[in-house]
Amino acid sequence: MFASILDIIIDGLFMGGIYALLAMGLSLQYGVARVLNVSHGEFIMVGAFLTLALHTGLGMNPILTLVIIGPIIFIVGYLLHRTLFSALLKSSPSTEVFEGKSLLATFGLLFIIQNVAVLIWGSATRSYSYLASPVEIAGAITSLNRMVTLGITIAIGLAFYIFLARSRMGKAIRAAAQDPATAGIMGVNINNVLALCFGFGLLMAGIAGVLYSMCFGFYTTMGLGFTIIAIIVVVLGGLGSIPGSFIGGFILGIVGQITNTFEAELTLAAYYFIFIVLLLVRPKGIMGK
Amino acid sequence: MLKVNKVDTFYGKSQALWDVSLDIKEAEIVALIGANGAGKTTLLNTISGVLVPTSGTVEFIGQKIDGMAPHRIVGMGLSHIPEGRRLFVEMSVRENLEMGAYSSRAWKHRAETFEQVYKIFPILKERAGQLARTLSGGEQQMLAMGRGLMSRPKLCMFDEPSYGLAPRLLREVFEAIKSLREQGITILLIEQNVRNTLDISDRAYVLENGRIALEGKSQDLLKKELIKKSYLGL
Ligand SMILES: Nc1ncnc2c1ncn2[C@@H]1O[C@H](COP(=O)(O)OP(=O)(O)OP(=O)(O)O)[C@@H](O)[C@H]1O
Ligand SMILES: [Mg+2]
Numbered sequence: 001m002f003a004s005i006l007d008i009i010i011d012g013l014f015m016g017g018i019y020a021l022l023a024m025g026l027s028l029q030y031g032v033a034r035v036l037n038v039s040h041g042e043f044i045m046v047g048a049f050l051t052l053a054l055h056t057g058l059g060m061n062p063i064l065t066l067v068i069i070g071p072i073i074f075i076v077g078y079l080l081h082r083t084l085f086s087a088l089l090k091s092s093p094s095t096e097v098f099e100g101k102s103l104l105a106t107f108g109l110l111f112i113i114q115n116v117a118v119l120i121w122g123s124a125t126r127s128y129s130y131l132a133s134p135v136e137i138a139g140a141i142t143s144l145n146r147m148v149t150l151g152i153t154i155a156i157g158l159a160f161y162i163f164l165a166r167s168r169m170g171k172a173i174r175a176a177a178q179d180p181a182t183a184g185i186m187g188v189n190i191n192n193v194l195a196l197c198f199g200f201g202l203l204m205a206g207i208a209g210v211l212y213s214m215c216f217g218f219y220t221t222m223g224l225g226f227t228i229i230a231i232i233v234v235v236l237g238g239l240g241s242i243p244g245s246f247i248g249g250f251i252l253g254i255v256g257q258i259t260n261t262f263e264a265e266l267t268l269a270a271y272y273f274i275f276i277v278l279l280l281v282r283p284k285g286i287m288g289k
Numbered sequence: 290m291l292k293v294n295k296v297d298t299f300y301g302k303s304q305a306l307w308d309v310s311l312d313i314k315e316a317e318i319v320a321l322i323g324a325n326g327a328g329k330t331t332l333l334n335t336i337s338g339v340l341v342p343t344s345g346t347v348e349f350i351g352q353k354i355d356g357m358a359p360h361r362i363v364g365m366g367l368s369h370i371p372e373g374r375r376l377f378v379e380m381s382v383r384e385n386l387e388m389g390a391y392s393s394r395a396w397k398h399r400a401e402t403f404e405q406v407y408k409i410f411p412i413l414k415e416r417a418g419q420l421a422r423t424l425s426g427g428e429q430q431m432l433a434m435g436r437g438l439m440s441r442p443k444l445c446m447f448d449e450p451s452y453g454l455a456p457r458l459l460r461e462v463f464e465a466i467k468s469l470r471e472q473g474i475t476i477l478l479i480e481q482n483v484r485n486t487l488d489i490s491d492r493a494y495v496l497e498n499g500r501i502a503l504e505g506k507s508q509d510l511l512k513k514e515l516i517k518k519s520y521l522g523l
Contacts, residue, residue, distance in 0.1 A: 093301050168387075168396070175377045175388050182375040184359040185337050187392035187440060191358075 006140035008257045014146040014215075016253020017153030018044075018208050022226055023233035023245035024160065025204030031240030032177040032197040034095060035085055035102040039109035041226030043073060043202050046113065047209020048218040049121050055128055062130050062214050063148070069206055077202030080109075081195035089194075110223070117220040127217040149211040156207065157246045160200075164242060173197060177240055205230075232275045238288025248286055290315045290475055291336070291367070291444055296345035296355075298328075298335045305331045306342070307500045313444070318466070318476045320486045320507060322520060323496035329479045330372050332496065333446050336477075337369035338362045350443065364392040368442035372449055372479075374433040378422035382413055385421050385432055389439030398441060406435045409465060427458040434465060444475040451482055463489055483520040487511050495520075 022044060029037045050069045054060040060068075085102055092098035131145040164170035175183040176193045184190045205226075212218065233252050237244025252271060259270035278285070291313040298306040305328050313319045323329050334340040336347055338359035347355040354362050363369070377385050386406060390399040407414040410431040416424060421432060430450060437445060447466065451459045459482065467489055470476055480486035487493055487507040495503040495516070503515060510516050 168391070171380070171384055171387060172391060174380060178377050178379060179375055181339055181359075182371060182377070183388070185339060185363055185369045185371065186388045186436070187360045187363045187390075187395070188388075189358065189360045 004140055006138060007142070008261055009254060010137060010140050010142050011146070012254030012257030013250060014142070014150045014253070015256055016250035017150045017157075018212055018249075019229055019233055019252050020157055020246045020249025021153050021204045021208040021211075022230040023237065023249045024157065024242055025201040025208075026227075026230040027201075027234050027237070027240060027242055027245040028173075028197045028204075029201035030234060031242075032173060033081065033085065033194045033201070034099055035081075035106065035198065036099065036231075037106045037109075037198075037201070038103065038227050039106045039113055039223070040201070040205050040230055041223035041228075042110055042113040042117075043205035043223075044209035044212060044226050045117060045218065045220060045223045047073065047206035048213035049117065049126070049209075049220070051210045051213045052126055052128060052218075055130070062128075062210065063152075066207060066210050069210055070203055073206035074199045074203040076199075078195045078199035080202075081198035082191070085198065086191050086195070110227075114221060114223060121220050123220055125217040125219045128213070130214050143215070145214040149215060152207075152211060156204070161243060161246070169193075169196070229271065232271055236275060236278055236285055238285030241285065241287040244285055244287030251286075290350060291477070292346075292348040293332070293336065294346045294348070296332075296335055296342040296347065298331055298340050298342045300331075305499050306335065308345070309496070309499070309501055310345075311494055311501070311504075313475060313477060315475055316470060316473060317492065318470055318478060318490045320490035320493040321477060321479045321496060322483050322486060322493060323502075324519070327496040328499040329496055330448055331499075333369060333371075333448050333477070333479065336362075336446065337367065339369075360392065363440050363442075364394060366441070366443035368437045368440045368445045370433055370437035370445065370447045370450065373452070374429050376421040376429055376432055376436070378420065380421060381417065382419055382421055382424070382432055383417040385436050386413070386439050389436035390441075392440055395440045399439065402439050402441055406438050409438070409468070410435050426453055427455070427461075430454060430458070430462065431465075434462070438469075442474060444477065445469060446477040446479075448479045449481060450478075451480060451485075459485070483516070487516075 026037060026040050029035045047069055051062050051065045054065045055062045084105060088101045088105060089098050092101060131148060133144050134141055135144050135147055164174060172183060172188045172193050176188060176190060180190050233248040234245055237248030255270055255274050256267050259267045293309060293311040296306055296309045309332060321329050335342050338357055342355055346353060349365060349367050377388060390396050390402060412428055413432060413435050424432060434450060451462050463485055466476060478486060478490060487510060490507045493507045493510050494501055
């Protein structure tokens with residue numbers, strides 16, 4: 001039995017919102033800070049489990065946990081860059097060398113985070129129920145938590161876009177993405193801006209994790225799959241383009257939902273298919289220059 | 290105002306500057322000339338904090354600045370207009386100028402500075418909303434200079450501002466630099482165009498293979514055999 005087109009679109013947009021957040025986060029880390037962070041997906045997992053702990057342990061509202069989990073993950077990201085990655089940057093003679101070293105470092109992070117998570121939370125799939133009541137939109141059935149998630153991801157995407165376009169710090173981030181050395185001689189504290197970008201990047205994965213946990217089951221080894229999706233979306237959207245990552249996330253979400261309706265086993269294959277077709281047709285990605 | 294004292298600078302293991310010293314007084318125009326690869330850009334990068342010298346010191350308005358981060362050095366009033374313009378090409382002309390005023394002291398007065406820069410380069414006002422990428426070569430150079438002035442500098446270092454410009458624009462660039470000095474801005478100028486540069490500068494340093502080979506009053510240097518043969522083609 002096939003779901004209606006509207007069902008597919010609504011659920012595709014909802015998954016797309018999660019992918020968009022994840023990819024914007026990776027885009028900040030890779031496009032600005034030049035760290036291809038393969039441990040990115042671990043932070044969606046950490047966000048999900050922290051939400052579970054605060055919700056079932058302390059009875060907190062899962063959406064409100066954002067106020068606690070967000071700052072924690074942001075600070076972790078900021079400090080990781082100020083210590084580990086800025087040290088690697090200092091010791092690297094070129095951007096290429098830095099990219100290689102930092103990629104290896106994030107593999108290390110991936111294993112550390114995953115192993116510690118398995119120790120603490122085990123490897124079973126966990127879930128809780130929140131705002132799970134069905135919602136009907138023009139005949140299509142979805143759930144309230146998915147609609148809330150979609151709303152929050154779109155709001156964060158737009159807010160971040162306006163922040164980049166308008167604010168002083170946002171402009172510094174864009175300048176640093178294009179030419180960090182020149183941004184430095186203009187007066188931008190480069191180490192600080194790169195660390196902020198890394199922190200914002202992890203923050204977005206963490207928020208995605210909080211939202212994901214409201215709608216799906218989650219387990220401690222799910223991170224890498226999300227990292228791969230984020231990498232696909234970032235390339236799809238155009239390396240370094242935040243709006244591209246945002247739009248690319250929604251495209252991938254809908255493609256995934258369509259495939260899922262017909263043959264769930266083929267979802268990942270469909271992602272790669274779209275990815276390769278787009279690379280052939282438009283090698284620079286949707287918004288690439 | 291700026292004192293570079295016996296500086297050595299390396300790229301990894303290869304040395305680019307040997308024992309370089311240079312001294313600039315307030316309201317001077319000082320030229321730095323030398324062949325391709327002599328180390329001129331390296332010296333500017335060493336002064337503006339992009340590179341850190343392995344030995345020697347750099348002092349600006351009485352304060353040691355070697356080892357200081359670039360954003361703090363520009364905050365003190367030392368502006369570096371880099372080689373090859375290095376504009377933020379995906380940002381608008383106005384945003385590029387705003388980036389020039391990023392230091393907190395300059396940021397506060399940016400409305401006023403915008404007016405001053407637009408007065409020197411009126412074309413930038415016309416093009417304010419355009420992406421820097423879409424400007425002509427000459428306009429891009431004006432933008433690079435305007436952006437460097439947005440930090441309200443006491444001292445400006447220009448790295449080949451006339452590179453790739455038509456002769457008419459070249460004259461405009463030199464006029465703009467002279468007018469800056471009249472406003473009390475001290476200038477360190479790198480140029481390939483040795484004749485014009487020696488004409489507008491008070492003093493000059495000649496860099497050869499990473500070492501200072503010659504220094505003196507620009508008018509005197511114009512008469513020196515070495516300069517005539519190697520740089521003026523006489
Ligand atoms: N990033 C770098 N890594 C390694 N060596 C470098 C680097 N930049 C410059 N060099 C070397 O340092 C020396 C001085 O270069 P620099 O760019 O300072 O010369 P320049 O006088 O500015 O030349 P030009 O007139 O061509 O701009 C050259 O031998 C150059 O090859
Ligand atoms: Mg040079």
